[in-house]
Amino acid sequence: MAAPTAIKTDIDLKLAAELAQQLRVDSVRSSTSAGSGHPTSSMSAADLLAVLVSRHLRYDWDEPANPDNDHLIFSKGHASPLLYSVFKAVGVISDEELMTGYRRFGSRLEGHPTPVLPWVDVATGSLGQGLPDAVGVALAGKYVAESPFRVWVLCGDSETAEGSIWEAIDHASHYKLSNLIAIVDVNRLGQRGPTELSWDLETYTRRFSAFGAQVLSVDGHDVGAIDRAMTRAADVSGDQPSVILARTQKGRGFSEVEDKEGWHGQPLPPEMAERAIIELGGERHLIVRGPKPVAAARVPRTTADGAQVKLPVYEVGDKVATRKAYGDALAALGARRDVVAMDGEVSNSTFADEFAHRYPERFFEMYIAEQQLIAAAVGFSVCGYRPFASTFAAFLTRAYDFIRMASISQASICLSGSHAGVEIGADGPSQMALEDLAMLRAVQGSTVLYPSDATSAAALVAAMAGLDGISYLRTTRGAYPVLYRSGEFFPVGGAKVLRSSDADQVTLVGAGVTLHECLAAADQLAAVGISARVIDLYSVKPVDTATLTAAADATGGRFVLVEDHHPEGGLGSAVLEALADTGRVDLRVAHLAVREMPGSGTSQELLDAAGISAGHIAAAASGLAGA
């Protein structure tokens, strides 16, 4: 760290240009030292970042948690050498860390930025995600926190081919996010050659304008022009997001690579790096600070306050859909001012509309744009809110890359997917989630919940609000009997044993609709003298290994595992993996799942056809009990 006296403030454009050269030199040095990275993609944007951090970004580098700080998101995450060089230039990491840490094992200076660094909001590196995430941050700032912060996003030109960029701009203009500024580094070269639009800034302008942005085109190496554009974009009094289109050269500043193909993702060999540093004017070690955040009257950023959350109460035996219980519980959670909700234009199906009606100021309609739906949730998480995002479970597949990245972003977001499985009936397979348990379980650190009744669903929604990471609630379309009394406790990682006796011969494991089928099967089995244990596996991840192990011991390892899901990676896998992880598995298993492509029909017809209804369960259990 440089001594405080060395810190320069009130940076003029001449010094900003110096700073840009320093950022280039450090991008070269760090990537060459690591033997990997993207120096040329960093050099194109160095002037943009130099002007931004020294003259426009309002950020207290000593207090990254200051809620009024502007946000800086590198949507083109591969330009990490540039970002880390900025961190050196503002004095929060040392030159030594930059040179010995970048891309090394155990270092926080990862190949692409992640929030292991306190100045990084979200993980980037899967292109087209930083801008949608930023929309979420800007929504939080403008509508909930009411903070004057701005959100600055550095985008690559290649990533504008991602549809998610257009979902983001569309939503930014719909919600009049004048606090959002996207800076597009149009260096015309992608990984394997020219981009689709090259330097056609006119087409970019038409597109971004048509999607509702204020567009400012600049020579991305003219610090004066950049400064003027940023000054204009930073004025949040309008009602449009801003897009600064910067015409740049990849590898700018080093003639051997400048605007040349074949240098994407290539660190310069050491001798070349030496020549580059000389051409760029040599090493510099400026420490600069730009403007400070504006503290303003605003809604305090709350976490769970002492709000009384009064969960809905259901009568045992009443038929209530778990998706309805989701809506009821979410509306109840709204008493907590940190809870926000969003939905993908199906809130009257997911029942998120119950929250929307009660707390319209904290509900965000994301229309049919599931990528932006998840990204908005991530953005709210960045700002300390507790977002709940819902759509049909089948359509969460649209956002899998965003969910995966949300996990790397250390976001805590709560997802609800309705209309799971063949149970939905007539709409057919396009609307049936049959892969969602596999998809969500495979996310690092995730929680996967699948309630069978309204009481447990409501309790689990409340539990989700306190979980770290990605949590997922799978809900069912149809209404089924309430099984549990109000007040029953449903710990995450638990399970309920609904039927058991000392004489149990076989264990039936289900969740959601199949739990009801398991109960019916147990009745059928009892009628023929077979005693079946029934487990409600409402927590699919983490799973209740102790209850499963006890059942295995009690029923000679005989299990019927039943799920309204494809056979791979779902509830059955969860049970098998958990028992395997105990080191020892001695089982006789029938695994009933949806193995063929379903069509339309009634719920019962489709459960029967898939072989996951009570009759099939009873038959499988009889077979095992006799074995």
Added chain:
Amino acid sequence: MAAPTAIKTDIDLKLAAELAQQLRVDSVRSSTSAGSGHPTSSMSAADLLAVLVSRHLRYDWDEPANPDNDHLIFSKGHASPLLYSVFKAVGVISDEELMTGYRRFGSRLEGHPTPVLPWVDVATGSLGQGLPDAVGVALAGKYVAESPFRVWVLCGDSETAEGSIWEAIDHASHYKLSNLIAIVDVNRLGQRGPTELSWDLETYTRRFSAFGAQVLSVDGHDVGAIDRAMTRAADVSGDQPSVILARTQKGRGFSEVEDKEGWHGQPLPPEMAERAIIELGGERHLIVRGPKPVAAARVPRTTADGAQVKLPVYEVGDKVATRKAYGDALAALGARRDVVAMDGEVSNSTFADEFAHRYPERFFEMYIAEQQLIAAAVGFSVCGYRPFASTFAAFLTRAYDFIRMASISQASICLSGSHAGVEIGADGPSQMALEDLAMLRAVQGSTVLYPSDATSAAALVAAMAGLDGISYLRTTRGAYPVLYRSGEFFPVGGAKVLRSSDADQVTLVGAGVTLHECLAAADQLAAVGISARVIDLYSVKPVDTATLTAAADATGGRFVLVEDHHPEGGLGSAVLEALADTGRVDLRVAHLAVREMPGSGTSQELLDAAGISAGHIAAAASGLAGA
């Protein structure tokens, strides 16, 4: 079926308007009979479809397999009552089938269209997918089949919120797909209320124009205006795709629901349906036929012809990356004229560029737009080609909804995902596929392959070209020793036992990089007197249950399962599920997988940190062998 004499041809606009009323009446009748469905979303587009099928769509309804037929894709798949009413109107389904089949169990008239019907190209119902699929069909028609067919797509207005719609238009204009005509039914009402842009046709026009389309705005209930627009759009001599923006009313023609909220996805109750039918002029049973396809000189649509495919040969012990073998084998497969390839702007990393260099006319750069990448593959599959689509495995998560729908579409597409797992090293977690095995295994009917060396990789690429459904090859970044001699057979569903003896005490199962770690571990174990069987599980789905069962029997059920993937749903699950499906599992298992969030580092550092390197495998095996 109506008698041939009843068929009307040379339909004038007056009769087209009659036909539109018939389509409305039949949309009401069919959905009311089923008790579910989307009549109002069908009624808005009835005039559009009446004019299209009677006067513009060149289609031989008696020969749906005619390769010169125009294509008709309902991107707004929930308007299935309209589509099926069209099928009745052209005489390919009966009124009885429409009235008794729609949305019923076992019927081909599913809630959303699927290719169980011979006139349906692709399954729709997940919005925003029909248009990208159509881009693939149009690419095939224009650039490979050289057929004069046109591709007509009915889109909803709500689905323009999906980024994938903009990926599609962007690619359609980039590839000058004048044979593509999107008809947007702007009825201004979504599921739960007004759409984002309502009837703002000017904004729609600016957006579609900026993305390179010829835009024609019409009153969607004026058959003359529709006819003129379709005539202009059908002229394929230009170099732009066309978008017909049709201002329409949801529920058009029945005053009780016309342009009213609250009627999305609601069939009319029977008494209301009666009133609707009266207001619409009563039942009609016109049978109409529009123009026939134009037979034209064109490249024969080939399936696997007698082409000699000469797979690459590798020397045992040479270090070759499996991603390189993918490129080599794909280039070799290019000798088959039905093979096409596409990539998401990373072809120099996936090695798809080897095909691109040899067969540029059958390679399609899809830029960084993974949804469109998969949709293009689906479109080529529709036209009888064998598409191979590649990107980083991590980024296939971006297209999971498209992959899922491709399965429902009965598409046969071959996917290659490179850079699997922590093995990639310095780039960090955003670039590491750690969920892909779970994701792809959960797709109905999929095949999941994960080779460990170049010889098997090449053989499996060749095998993929003959598989039905979704097939997936997971490849590794680094170069590892070739294990198998050229000519070795790798059946899909097989496995290789690389080490075995009668004295085996434990079985090590790996694939890809972990197989090499298992081999090293076996050496370490041998040095301390423990004999380990080693299985190369190159076929993760289907999996070789016989080889696994034999190993279980031989080694007392002792298994070390090792995967460069999160622990859920991957290779470990595949083994456990397969053994469970035999009915009996008696195992002592150590499951080594990537359980914590990785960072950057070298391959070896990250494999070690995740606990999936040779030393960890040997330790786990020792523990089991002593147990």
